[in-house]
Amino acid sequence: xxxxxxxxxxxxxxxxYPDIAQxxxxxxxxxxxxxxxxxxxxxxxxxxxxxRYLVYQQCDWEKAKQADDSLLLVFHEGNLxxxxxxxxxxxxxxxxxxxxxxxxxxEANITGKLDCIAEIxxxxxxxxxxxxxxxxxxxxxxxxxNTVADLKKYxxxxxxxxxxxxxxxxxxxxxxxxxxxxxxxxxxxxxLIKDFDGGNTIKFNPEYWDWMVQRGKKIKEIVLxxxxxxxxxxxxxxxxxxxxTKKETSIKNKIKKLEDKIFYPERIKYDLKVCxxxxxxxxxxxxxxxxxxxxxxxxxxxxxxxxxxxxxxxRENFKEAENNYKNSxxxxxxxxxxxxxxxxTDKYIVQTKIKKNKNExxxxxxxxxx
Ligand code: SF4
Numbered sequence: 192x193x194x195x196x197x198x199x200x201x202x203x204x205x206x207x208y209p210d211i212a213q214x215x216x217x218x219x220x221x222x223x224x225x226x227x228x229x230x231x232x233x234x235x236x237x238x239x240x241x242x243r244y245l246v247y248q249q250c251d252w253e254k255a256k257q258a259d260d261s262l263l264l265v266f267h268e269g270n271l272x273x274x275x276x277x278x279x280x281x282x283x284x285x286x287x288x289x290x291x292x293x294x295x296x297x298e299a300n301i302t303g304k305l306d307c308i309a310e311i312x313x314x315x316x317x318x319x320x321x322x323x324x325x326x327x328x329x330x331x332x333x334x335x336x337n338t339v340a341d342l343k344k345y346x347x348x349x350x351x352x353x354x355x356x357x358x359x360x361x362x363x364x365x366x367x368x369x370x371x372x373x374x375x376x377x378x379x380x381x382x383l384i385k386d387f388d389g390g391n392t393i394k395f396n397p398e399y400w401d402w403m404v405q406r407g408k409k410i411k412e413i414v415l416x417x418x419x420x421x422x423x424x425x426x427x428x429x430x431x432x433x434x435x436t437k438k439e440t441s442i443k444n445k446i447k448k449l450e451d452k453i454f455y456p457e458r459i460k461y462d463l464k465v466c467x468x469x470x471x472x473x474x475x476x477x478x479x480x481x482x483x484x485x486x487x488x489x490x491x492x493x494x495x496x497x498x499x500x501x502x503x504x505x506r507e508n509f510k511e512a513e514n515n516y517k518n519s520x521x522x523x524x525x526x527x528x529x530x531x532x533x534x535x536t537d538k539y540i541v542q543t544k545i546k547k548n549k550n551e552x553x554x555x556x557x558x559x560x561x
Contacts, residue, residue: 235350461476
């Protein structure tokens with residue numbers, strides 16, 4: 192064999208084999224880690240839970256906190272799978288007319304990129320065009336979302352419905368419906384997210400679309416005013432010399448006055464699922480205790496939460512751990528009895544919410560402070 196001929200040569204080699212897995216990861220992370228200026232509201236974000244976030248996106252994009260490396264790899268994998276599904280869609284016999292089409296709604300400064308438009312044969316022989324948006328999801332999310340009503344379960348899936356509406360109607364076209372195609376990243380399963388009426392396509396919703404456009408117009412106006420103020424501030428900052436003079440003090444005062452005029456919409460009520468993952472949390476909320484109240488500095492409370500988190504983990508793995516879980520849950524309920532409240536400890540933020548299964552029950556969302 193050709194390889195064997197070089198056996199001696201192989202033995203003589205002294206190669207320090209690098210960690211090529213790390214090399215690939217570094218490349219992906221460095222590409223995903225880039226920050227770009229944002230000058231419009233993305234169609235994928237216009238239905239975001241928080242308007243303040245949408246203003247930060249355009250006025251303070253350079254201050255956005257990057258996702259951690261593991262999350263960047265998850266995003267990358269999701270994008271790869273969405274690209275792959277688009278290829279499979281083309282091979283499946285469905286006629287794809289346009290791919291990756293940029294759209295906008297000028298009056299509301301909303302922009303987006305639709306995955307594709309397909310041509311579907313009508314029963315009367317007349318074809319119809321329809322936009323298709325593709326989303327990849329984790330196994331848990333995929334299994335819990337079947338209709339647009341289910342999209343409200345997660346902060347990021349809540350935005351999908353709005354995105355589909357923008358793809359139905361924008362400055363380029365109007366389509367009365369669109370497809371939302373979902374792929375399970377773990378199993379490869381594929382399905383359509385059904386509309387409220389159980390239909391295969393998501394129907395255009397004029398009221399919801401109008402709400403988003405009005406929201407876009409409002410954000411556009413705020414951003415424009417803020418950008419003018421920021422420009423004036425940066426012109427004044429260029430005049431600062433660092434010397435302790437009267438002129439310097441007067442410039443600093445002017446800067447302060449202009450900074451005070453920069454406007455951000457009200458914060459939403461603190462929500463762990465939305466705010467803790469928000470890339471502007473560090474500039475929006477300087478000190479959590481300012482908005483959540485006193486820090487609970489009690490080691491037995493932390494112990495009870497630690498125990499609860501361990502029990503949840505074990506509950507997933509061992510049936511016999513169920514009792515421990517129930518006890519720790521009862522313990523948390525006695526420490527944090529209020530419904531729809533947020534407690535701040537020196538290690539955790541604990542949010543209580545009422546959820547419905549067959550009956551109403553109190554559920555706990557817990558995140559580390561850092
Ligand atoms: S931290 Fe919460 S309130 Fe602040 S911008 Fe983000 S989502 Fe909005």
